[in-house]
Amino acid sequence: xxxxxxxxxxxxxxxxxxxxxxxxxxxxxxxxxxxxxxxxxxxxxxxxxxxxxxxxxxxxxxxxxxxxxxxxxxxxxxxxxxxxxxxxxxxxxxxxxxxxxxxxxxxxxxxxxxxxxxxxxxxxxxxxxxxxxxxxxxxxxxxxxxxxxxxxxxxxxxxxxxxxxxxxxxxxxxxxxxxxxxxxxxxxxxxxxxxxxxxxxxxxxxx
Amino acid sequence: xxxxxxxxxxxxxxxxxxxxxxxxxxxxxxxxxxxxxxxxxxxxxxxxxxxxxxxxxxxxxxxxxxxxxxxxxxxxxxxxxxxxxxxxxxxxxxxxxxxxxxxxxxxxxxxxxxxxxxxxxxxxxxxxxxxxxxxxxxxxxxxxxxxxxxxxxxxxxxxxxxxxxxxxxxxxxxxxxxxxxxxxx
Numbered sequence: 001x002x003x004x005x006x007x008x009x010x011x012x013x014x015x016x017x018x019x020x021x022x023x024x025x026x027x028x029x030x031x032x033x034x035x036x037x038x039x040x041x042x043x044x045x046x047x048x049x050x051x052x053x054x055x056x057x058x059x060x061x062x063x064x065x066x067x068x069x070x071x072x073x074x075x076x077x078x079x080x081x082x083x084x085x086x087x088x089x090x091x092x093x094x095x096x097x098x099x100x101x102x103x104x105x106x107x108x109x110x111x112x113x114x115x116x117x118x119x120x121x122x123x124x125x126x127x128x129x130x131x132x133x134x135x136x137x138x139x140x141x142x143x144x145x146x147x148x149x150x151x152x153x154x155x156x157x158x159x160x161x162x163x164x165x166x167x168x169x170x171x172x173x174x175x176x177x178x179x180x181x182x183x184x185x186x187x188x189x190x191x192x193x194x195x196x197x198x199x200x201x202x203x204x205x206x207x
Numbered sequence: 208x209x210x211x212x213x214x215x216x217x218x219x220x221x222x223x224x225x226x227x228x229x230x231x232x233x234x235x236x237x238x239x240x241x242x243x244x245x246x247x248x249x250x251x252x253x254x255x256x257x258x259x260x261x262x263x264x265x266x267x268x269x270x271x272x273x274x275x276x277x278x279x280x281x282x283x284x285x286x287x288x289x290x291x292x293x294x295x296x297x298x299x300x301x302x303x304x305x306x307x308x309x310x311x312x313x314x315x316x317x318x319x320x321x322x323x324x325x326x327x328x329x330x331x332x333x334x335x336x337x338x339x340x341x342x343x344x345x346x347x348x349x350x351x352x353x354x355x356x357x358x359x360x361x362x363x364x365x366x367x368x369x370x371x372x373x374x375x376x377x378x379x380x381x382x383x384x385x386x387x388x389x390x391x392x
Contacts, residue, residue: 044241
C-alpha cells in the first residue's frame with residue numbers, strides 16, 4: 001500500500017507522541033486527542049473487589065499446584081474437564097440412529113420379525129392353527145367311536161366291578177379286545193397290555 | 208511500560224499467587240483494558256476487565272513472552288469477552304440493572320466536565336460508526352490500547368498486512384469526516 005505509506009507514517013508519529021508536521025496530521029492529531037479524551041484512563045470502580053477476586057483465584061490455583069490447565073492460546077475457550085465427557089454419549093449425539101437407509105431397513109425387519117415371532121409363539125399364525133385342529137379332530141373322533149363301547153362295557157360291569165370298568169376305560173386296546181375277534185393280534189402287538197387283557201377276559205367270565 | 212525489566216520477576220511471582228504481583232499487573236494494564244472495553248461498547252466494561260484478569264490467572268502458568276506480549280494477550284482475552292457480551296446482548300435484548308449499579312456508573316466528575324466528555328464521546332462515536340467493525344477495532348487497539356501492528360494482528364487474529372490495510376482504510380474514512388468538519392471540538 002504505497003499510497004497509504006505517507007499518512008500511515010504520520011499516524012505512527014502521532015501515536016509515538018511526536019508533533020504533527022502537516023496540517024493534515026495536525027487535524028488527525030486533534031482527533032486522536034478527542035478519542036483519548038472521550039475514553040479517559042480512569043481507575044475501575046470495582047478495582048478493590050476485582051483485585052480481591054483475582055488474588056484469591058491466583059492463590060487457590062497456586063495452592064492446588066496446577067496454576068494453569070490450559071495454554072495461553074486456549075485461555076478464552078471452554079474449560080476442558082479432567083475426565084472428559086462420556087464417549088458413549090458423544091457418539092450418540094453425533095450419530096443419529098435413523099440416519100442411513102440401511103438402518104431404517106434393518107429396524108423395519110426387526111419390527112416384522114418380532115411381530116411374526118410373537119404371533120408364532122401365540123400360535124396365531126394360519127398354518128399352525130390348521131394342523132393342530134386336524135389332530136384334535138382325529139383324537140376326538142377316536143374317542144367318540146369308542147365311547148359307546150366303553151359305556152356298554154361299563155354298563156355291563158358297572159354293578160359287579162366298578163374299579164375294573166375304570167381300568168378298561170383307560171385302556172383302549174383292552175376295550176377293543178373285549179368285543180373283537182382280533183384280540184390275539186392286539187395282544188401280540190401290545191405285550192404291555194396283556195395283564196389288562198387278562199383282566200378283561202375275567203370280566204367276560206364274570207358275565 | 209511501567210514494569211520494564213522487573214516484568215519477569217513480577218510474572219514469576221504472579222504464577223505462585225503473590226498478591227503484590229497481581230496488583231502491579233492490574234495497575235499496569237487494567238486502565239487500558241477498561242478504555243478499550245468502553246470504546247468497544249461493551250455492555251459492562253468493568254466486568255470485562257475483571258473476567259479478563261480471572262482468565263489470565265488461569266492461563267498465566269503457561270504464558271511465555273515479555274511485557275508487551277503479556278499486554279497483547281490480555282487484550283486477546285478482553286476482546287473475546289467483549290465479543291461474548293455482544294452475542295449475549297443480541298440474544299437477550301434487555302437486561303435489568305440494579306439501582307446501586309446505576310448509581311455507581313453515574314457521573315464521576317462535575318457536571319460540566321462530564322457533559323464535555325459525553326459530547327466528545329458522541330462525536331468520536333459518530334466518526335467511528337462510519338468504519339467497519341474490523342477497521343474500528345484496529346484503530347481502537349492502536350490508539351487506546353497502544354499496541355503495535357504486529358500485536359494488533361495477534362489480538363485480532365489476522366496477518367500484519369491485513370491490519371495495515373484495515374488501518375489505512377479506516378484512517379482514510381476518518382480523514383474524510385475530519386475534512387468535512389464533522390469533528391470540531
